[in-house]
Amino acid sequence: MAKVPKVFNYYDYFSRYREIIPEFDKFLEYLKVPHQQYFRINTLKVDQAREELLLDILKSKGVRLEKVVEIPHFYKVINNEDISLGNLEEYSLGLLHSMTLSSALPVIALNPEPGDLVLDLCAAPGGKSALIAMTTEDRAITVANDKRIDRLTALSANMKRLGVTSVIITHYRGELFPLGISFDKVLVDAPCSGEGRYKVGLEGDILYQRGTGKSNLPSIQKGLLVRAYDMLKPGGFLVYSTCTINPEENEEVVDYLLRKRRAEILDWSCPLPYYPGLTEWQGKTFHPHIAKTKRFYSHQIRAVSFYIALIGKLY
Ligand SMILES: C[S@@+](CC[C@H](N)C(=O)[O-])C[C@H]1O[C@@H](n2cnc3c(N)ncnc32)[C@H](O)[C@@H]1O
Numbered sequence: 353m354a355k356v357p358k359v360f361n362y363y364d365y366f367s368r369y370r371e372i373i374p375e376f377d378k379f380l381e382y383l384k385v386p387h388q389q390y391f392r393i394n395t396l397k398v399d400q401a402r403e404e405l406l407l408d409i410l411k412s413k414g415v416r417l418e419k420v421v422e423i424p425h426f427y428k429v430i431n432n433e434d435i436s437l438g439n440l441e442e443y444s445l446g447l448l449h450s451m452t453l454s455s456a457l458p459v460i461a462l463n464p465e466p467g468d469l470v471l472d473l474c475a476a477p478g479g480k481s482a483l484i485a486m487t488t489e490d491r492a493i494t495v496a497n498d499k500r501i502d503r504l505t506a507l508s509a510n511m512k513r514l515g516v517t518s519v520i521i522t523h524y525r526g527e528l529f530p531l532g533i534s535f536d537k538v539l540v541d542a543p544c545s546g547e548g549r550y551k552v553g554l555e556g557d558i559l560y561q562r563g564t565g566k567s568n569l570p571s572i573q574k575g576l577l578v579r580a581y582d583m584l585k586p587g588g589f590l591v592y593s594t595c596t597i598n599p600e601e602n603e604e605v606v607d608y609l610l611r612k613r614r615a616e617i618l619d620w621s622c623p624l625p626y627y628p629g630l631t632e633w634q635g636k637t638f639h640p641h642i643a644k645t646k647r648f649y650s651h652q653i654r655a656v657s658f659y660i661a662l663i664g665k666l667y
Pocket residue numbers: 455473474475476477478479480481497498499500503524525526527541542543544572
């Protein structure tokens with residue numbers, strides 16, 4: 353007899369987070385609201401003087417928008433349901449790039465500067481590599497790595513569209529990225545269960561469900577984070593980010609690094625509201641400094657839920 357697929361019950365699934373997600377009922381409600389579209393003006397192609405002109409052109413094409421005051425060059429699409437940014441000519445010309453607001457935060461935490469050598473270990477399709485290039489005026493060097501060649505093709509197309517010239521592409525399993533070159537800054541925007549992207553009706557978006565045994569994301573994430581740390585110069589900075597709420601993929605992974613290496617958790621100035629990282633979860637206790645890592649919840653920031661840790665290598 354054919355097996356009946358188990359129906360995904362989001363209420364049951366997320367209930368295990370009732371104690372850690374503030375205003376839990378609002379969080380559940382927001383899961384029913386479609387994803388909010390945001391975009392960033394590509395400052396490599398559009399200078400400050402022409403930003404207003406571009407916004408006027410977008411408005412004339414029916415895009416109703418609002419400036420995101422907290423993050424430079426970001427805009428929110430008000431008539432979200434009527435507009436598909438990817439279909440606009442200005443998108444094809446690389447004048448703007450659509451990305452959820454929270455995607456900007458790992459790059460803000462990393463604070464790349466011109467002259468930096470940066471490794472983006474899980475880079476495809478390249479939203480954050482492109483943002484690194486934009487914020488450094490294409491004057492850092494970013495090695496954009498990913499283990500999936502099909503996604504690297506998309507990354508390459510994005511860099512071309514956006515006019516980015518400071519990105520070098522590599523194709524390694526991040527855990528095995530060759531040692532030998534040390535980086536000023538490393539970003540691990542890790543593969544994760546994607547709980548923070550979940551919307552009611554988009555069940556396929558949750559990749560990792562406890563007990564299915566299909567993939568062991570926490571062990572992959574631990575391998576990536578330790579290798580990323582080992583790729584850093586002394587005095588360098590590392591950002592670990594995920595778009596999941598699951599503490600086993602977040603705090604527990606960072607705690608693992610702290611037990612394996614002499615890494616330091618650092619604070620950073622964040623433009624959006626956040627909650628501190630957890631120092632305990634289901635009977636496990638984490639290093640107290642993990643409270644300096646940051647949790648972002650979708651209903652509060654009106655974007656995908658995220659987790660971000662800024663980590664330093666002292667020597
Ligand atoms: C969250 S996505 C990265 C999104 C990207 N940083 C951006 O801003 O566009 C995670 C990426 O990790 C890649 N990945 C999964 N396992 C990996 C591994 N072991 N080594 C390197 N990349 C991996 C996936 O192919 C995927 O592209």
